[in-house]
Amino acid sequence: MPSGVSSITAPHVVVAGAGPVGCVAAAVLAGADVRVTLIEASPSPPRELRASTFHPATLEMLRPYGVVDEMIARGLVARHFAYRDRHVGVVARFDLDELRDITNYPFRLQCEQFKLCEILLEKFVSNPLIDVRFSSAIEAVEQRSEGAAAVLTSGETIEADAVIGADGASSAVRKSLGCTFDGMTYADRYLVVSTPYELSDHMPDLSYVNYVSDPDEWMVLLRTVDLWRALFPVSDDETDGQALSDESAERRLQGVVAKPTAYEVAHRAIYRVHQRVADRFRVGRAVLVGDAAHVNNPLGGMGMNGGVHDAVLLAGGLAGLLHGTVTDQQFDGYAALRRQLALDFVQRHTHENAVTLATPDASIRAEALEQMIERAANVDTAYDYLLQASMIKAVWAMETELRAIDAYPFG
Ligand SMILES: Cc1cc2nc3c(=O)[nH]c(=O)nc-3n(C[C@H](O)[C@H](O)[C@H](O)COP(=O)(O)OP(=O)(O)OC[C@H]3O[C@@H](n4cnc5c(N)ncnc54)[C@H](O)[C@@H]3O)c2cc1C
Numbered sequence: 063m064p065s066g067v068s069s070i071t072a073p074h075v076v077v078a079g080a081g082p083v084g085c086v087a088a089a090v091l092a093g094a095d096v097r098v099t100l101i102e103a104s105p106s107p108p109r110e111l112r113a114s115t116f117h118p119a120t121l122e123m124l125r126p127y128g129v130v131d132e133m134i135a136r137g138l139v140a141r142h143f144a145y146r147d148r149h150v151g152v153v154a155r156f157d158l159d160e161l162r163d164i165t166n167y168p169f170r171l172q173c174e175q176f177k178l179c180e181i182l183l184e185k186f187v188s189n190p191l192i193d194v195r196f197s198s199a200i201e202a203v204e205q206r207s208e209g210a211a212a213v214l215t216s217g218e219t220i221e222a223d224a225v226i227g228a229d230g231a232s233s234a235v236r237k238s239l240g241c242t243f244d245g246m247t248y249a250d251r252y253l254v255v256s257t258p259y260e261l262s263d264h265m266p267d268l269s270y271v272n273y274v275s276d277p278d279e280w281m282v283l284l285r286t287v288d289l290w291r292a293l294f295p296v297s298d299d300e301t302d303g304q305a306l307s308d309e310s311a312e313r314r315l316q317g318v319v320a321k322p323t324a325y326e327v328a329h330r331a332i333y334r335v336h337q338r339v340a341d342r343f344r345v346g347r348a349v350l351v352g353d354a355a356h357v358n359n360p361l362g363g364m365g366m367n368g369g370v371h372d373a374v375l376l377a378g379g380l381a382g383l384l385h386g387t388v389t390d391q392q393f394d395g396y397a398a399l400r401r402q403l404a405l406d407f408v409q410r411h412t413h414e415n416a417v418t419l420a421t422p423d424a425s426i427r428a429e430a431l432e433q434m435i436e437r438a439a440n441v442d443t444a445y446d447y448l449l450q451a452s453m454i455k456a457v458w459a460m461e462t463e464l465r466a467i468d469a470y471p472f473g
Pocket of ligand 1: 078079080081082083084101102103104108111112113114115116175198199200201228229230231233234235254333351352353354360362363364365366367368369
């Protein structure tokens with residue numbers, strides 16, 4: 063039990079969703095002597111293959127919660143990420159080790175998001191402040207004069223001091239609060255196909271993270287511990303069923319590395335991709351974090367990472383509000399700041415990546431790739447780009463703003 067607060071007198075927060083962001087929010091709250099009821103709609107921890115990259119800034123934020131060493135043990139350390147031309151090979155390569163003086167983690171950690179959930183959920187079992195309930199979904203949130211209540215689809219109502227919506231892109235919490243979710247949807251869907259075939263034996267200088275440009279079919283190639291994951295665009299000419307077929311996976315993978323035998327495909331999925339941000343991240347005693355608050359394209363791997371940053375600041379700020387160490391106005395500032403950072407950093411950077419790789423206009427794409435090559439070739443611009451891509455710049459901006467409003471909560 064954390065320092066001197068009994069589980070009976072501790073404030074109580076309901077967290078909707080045991081995805082990576084909800085699990086981190088629960089860990090932050092419990093670490094700050096707040097009781098948590100973590101409600102998850104699925105019957106068991108979701109194992110969907112989605113985010114697989116943790117940036118240095120996120121690993122730094124997770125450090126106090128004792129999970130990073132195990133994540134590193136279960137993941138892959140990716141020192142480099144590269145931009146490639148499909149026919150020429152590597153055109154720009156960035157070395158995260160350049161950041162070794164300012165972070166303990168000068169690399170991207172390739173580790174599937176479900177592993178973070180598993181590690182945290184395992185810890186929650188022995189934490190008396192956290193009650194995890196699977197097969198239980200939140201339908202609505204009701205504001206109270208001194209708190210909020212979570213109404214479950216079963217009809218049960220849980221009274222609490224606050225509710226955090228970490229229930230993903232289709233968030234019931236967000237809808238119940240009446241928040242808008244404005245933005246845009248990309249024309250192309252994205253297809254992810256994973257294979258155990260060792261692509262790096264056949265593609266010289268393949269990094270663990272590669273953005274591959276091509277006039278006909280761009281792609282992203284990512285290594286996880288067991289698999290290579292290839293992400294391809296899917297245009298309107300193909301239905302979901304056609305894109306997910308064996309023939310499509312085989313054709314696309316043969317286009318990456320041609321081989322005489324058929325590919326083993328371990329997993330495949332298709333997604334529609336959006337850039338959207340909720341109009342508010344705080345409504346009374348309810349807070350939105352992660353995909354419930356903002357979604358973006360996965361190029362650059364910032365959705366979950368940004369969500370973890372939300373969880374650390376907003377769950378930590380909420381704990382302060384409930385303990386009386388953060389004012390209502392300061393907490394409003396935290397929520398507004400996380401929203402602004404979602405717009406100014408995450409949405410901007412990921413959309414820039416989409417333009418570099420995927421915009422239909424070949425001349426815009428070529429110009430963007432040329433800029434990336436120039437950026438990598440110059441020590442100062444490469445370093446500046448590393449700060450941005452590793453999300454360290456976004457965290458520095460957050461810290462500067464928090465100090466400006468005299469509400470810096472970290473040490
Ligand atoms: C192909 C792909 C690749 C990606 N790669 C990256 C990457 O490398 N890096 C990165 O940062 N991001 C990446 N992302 C984005 C990332 O997966 C999401 O941003 C991340 O999952 C958001 O986490 P979350 O916890 O907010 O939401 P989710 O992971 O969606 O979790 C929400 C949870 O809430 C539960 N739930 C839903 N409704 C309810 C309810 N009403 N009541 C209770 N529980 C509920 C769900 O079952 C789920 O467990 C990728 C996404 C895709 C599609």
